[in-house]
Amino acid sequence: MAAAPTSAFGTSRRSDLIFLVLFAAAVLTAPLWASLIGAGYPDLLQKWAIYGLFAIGFNILFGLTGYLSFGHAAFLGVGSYTAVWSFKLLGMNVLPAVFFAMITAAVFALAIGYISLRRSGIYFSILTLAFAQMSYNLAYSVLTPITNGETGLTVLPSDPRILEQLAGVRDTVSTPTTSLFGLEMTGYPGFYFCAVVLIIGFFVAMKIARSPFGTMLKAIKSNQTRMNYTGFNTRPYTLAAFIISGMYAGLAGALLASTDPLAGAERMQWTASGEVVLMTILGGAGTLLGPVLGAAVIKYFENIFSAFNDQVLMEMFNWLPETLQEAAVAVAGLFVGEGWHLTLGVVFMLIVIFLPGGIMEGIRRVQKLFRRSDGASRTDTASESA
Structure with a gap:
């Protein structure tokens, strides 16, 4: 063939x-x-x-x-x-x-x-x-x-x-x-x-x-x-x-x-x-796909996370007691709304430190992990059948 x-x-x-x-x-x-x-x-x-x-x-x-x-x-x-x-x-x-x-x-x-x-x-x-x-x-x-x-x-x-x-x-x-x-x-x-x-x-x-x-x-x-x-x-x-x-x-x-x-x-x-x-x-x-994924992540942070104002956060944490609710809103407000750049900076820092190849390197690592587990399961099956 x-x-x-x-x-x-x-x-x-x-x-x-x-x-x-x-x-x-x-x-x-x-x-x-x-x-x-x-x-x-x-x-x-x-x-x-x-x-x-x-x-x-x-x-x-x-x-x-x-x-x-x-x-x-x-x-x-x-x-x-x-x-x-x-x-x-x-x-x-x-x-x-x-x-x-x-x-x-x-x-x-x-x-x-x-x-x-x-x-x-x-x-x-x-x-x-x-x-x-x-x-x-x-x-x-x-x-x-x-x-x-x-x-x-x-x-x-x-x-x-x-x-x-x-x-x-x-x-x-x-x-x-x-x-x-x-x-x-x-x-x-x-x-x-x-x-x-x-x-x-x-x-x-x-x-x-x-x-x-x-x-x-x-x-x-x-x-x-x-x-x-x-x-x-x-x-x-x-x-x-x-x-x-x-x-x-x-x-x-x-x-x-x-x-x-x-x-x-x-x-x-x-x-x-x-x-x-x-x-x-x-x-x-x-990589071919990486830049597109990077653009999607940054634009998502810019448009979604930046829309989380104090009112939205208060509704999200309304199940907490009033004192804890205000504290949670104060902490979360540092990372969303006007502080969305801080969240993006943390994500970028983590990816550069642990995934120097970007999101695509993380995807490749997951693929290798599944391939190893699949290969190990096949080996175990072959051993049992033998």
């Missing part, structure tokens, strides 16, 4: 296909299973899909090549601004906005990557952070005619929207909403659009990781110095990875603008860059 064809990393194409189908099924059924943990509403699901895509792109650079960028939020902001300008000038269809956002982010990544990749390690990280902060400050000051400064860029009824004007469907009265050939990108339709883009982005990332190009990126991460000594020019590969990663970030920025047609400089802030780093490390850098 012929063996199943394998990819560059020794995994069969059939297993990759099964993995992709399971991932797609989990994403598309998210409104069902996420409602069990109180996260089934569209806004949160949209953020999970968008930031999951952002983290997948960042993982192509950091997880595969080992280059840690602290400035990826610059591409997220550029994608958002480009998408909003596409809505203002062309029309509210999200497809042109997504296309132009990716192209603009690619050009921006080429310029930044060409300079930053002349250095490696912490110097590369500081350079990307500097470029991101420059972009953030420019969006607030010098580029105000393009970005509208601290007010942010929005779509107005008076905008030209040329394609809609040519088609005779331009509305100059009501506030326009984004759409996909007439289907408004709000609520669950907006989530499913983001979900489909996430699945496509996941598939492309899988193909990159399994390709000879992905193998070369992993070799660069393993020992770039040795590759340079052999005369191999690694820079085109790292620059390509940087551009692809920037395009993913620009795409995520376009999706943010598609679900909420607004672009602000805060999306370029260093905190947004740090957030995607946390997502990738928390889920498992260098």
Whole structure:
């Protein structure tokens, strides 16, 4: 019997296909299973899909090549601004906005990557952070005619929207909403659009990781110095990875603008860059599924735990005596509501200490545990039968 064809990393194409189908099924059924943990509403699901895509792109650079960028939020902001300008000038269809956002982010990544990749390690990280902060400050000051400064860029009824004007469907009265050939990108339709883009982005990332190009990126991460000594020019590969990663970030920025047609400089802030780093490390850098899981965990903490105010906590602990109830609310309030960052910090610290490979390492350990127990039970059965 012929063996199943394998990819560059020794995994069969059939297993990759099964993995992709399971991932797609989990994403598309998210409104069902996420409602069990109180996260089934569209806004949160949209953020999970968008930031999951952002983290997948960042993982192509950091997880595969080992280059840690602290400035990826610059591409997220550029994608958002480009998408909003596409809505203002062309029309509210999200497809042109997504296309132009990716192209603009690619050009921006080429310029930044060409300079930053002349250095490696912490110097590369500081350079990307500097470029991101420059972009953030420019969006607030010098580029105000393009970005509208601290007010942010929005779509107005008076905008030209040329394609809609040519088609005779331009509305100059009501506030326009984004759409996909007439289907408004709000609520669950907006989530499913983001979900489909996430699945496509996941598939492309899988193909990159399994390709000879992905193998070369992993070799660069393993020992770039040795590759340079052999005369191999690694820079085109790292620059390509940087551009692809920037395009993913620009795409995520376009999706943010598609679900909420607004672009602000805060999306370029260093905190947004740090957030995607946390997502990738928390889920498992260098893995396919890890960044998506990390994005889901952080967005869940941000949107669910932050909603636990004192009133909600009082209702949760109403079964306690009044004195103990107040004490429990005071203690719990440190970790939820405005203190949700503390909970996230504790979780992140525990994972880094006990699971350096992130959530995916924990999943692999559980799988090994079950395999060992299953193997032990088979051995015992064989011994008894003998």
